[in-house]
Amino acid sequence: MPEPTIFGKILDRxxxxxxxxxxxxxxxxxxxxxxxxxxxxxxxxxxxxxxHELSDDQSAAIGRVxxxxxRAVLAATGATDYNLLQNNGAGAxxxxxxxxxxxxxxxxxxGLGVGWKSTSLEAGETEELVVKIRAxx
Ligand code: DGP
Numbered sequence: 001m002p003e004p005t006i007f008g009k010i011l012d013r014x015x016x017x018x019x020x021x022x023x024x025x026x027x028x029x030x031x032x033x034x035x036x037x038x039x040x041x042x043x044x045x046x047x048x049x050x051x052h053e054l055s056d057d058q059s060a061a062i063g064r065v066x067x068x069x070x071r072a073v074l075a076a077t078g079a080t081d082y083n084l085l086q087n088n089g090a091g092a093x094x095x096x097x098x099x100x101x102x103x104x105x106x107x108x109x110x111g112l113g114v115g116w117k118s119t120s121l122e123a124g125e126t127e128e129l130v131v132k133i134r135a136x137x
Pocket of ligand 1: 041
């Protein structure tokens, strides 16, 4: 068995958290280092590192409650804007290798800062990618 992640330990009640929601498949709790007040983490109880490893059932369970938890965070903080962030892999800033969704209220300057350096693709690259991705689905 792999060593449990910090979120596995939270699920096992080995370490505490400020829980705001729980059901049979999902736990949500406040981030210990929030980018803004109300920064909440929503995790599946299934212990996998990356979103693409998550079962359809657990994906559905998370999808079902994310908007509800987001509404509660907005109502509690007074925020109207927020980011939903989900990092996969160390190169994509993932630090805890248990799937998690961040709900991050934008409150003035507090919240997620995004560097969005958009690019464009070479001629034909888009069509090629569509073919390749569709072939995998
Ligand atoms: P990420 O970079 O997407 O893997 O974000 C991991 C987040 O988890 C980060 O915002 C801090 C938070 N975090 C790490 N350890 C703990 C913990 O022990 N308790 C809580 N509540 N949050 C944690």
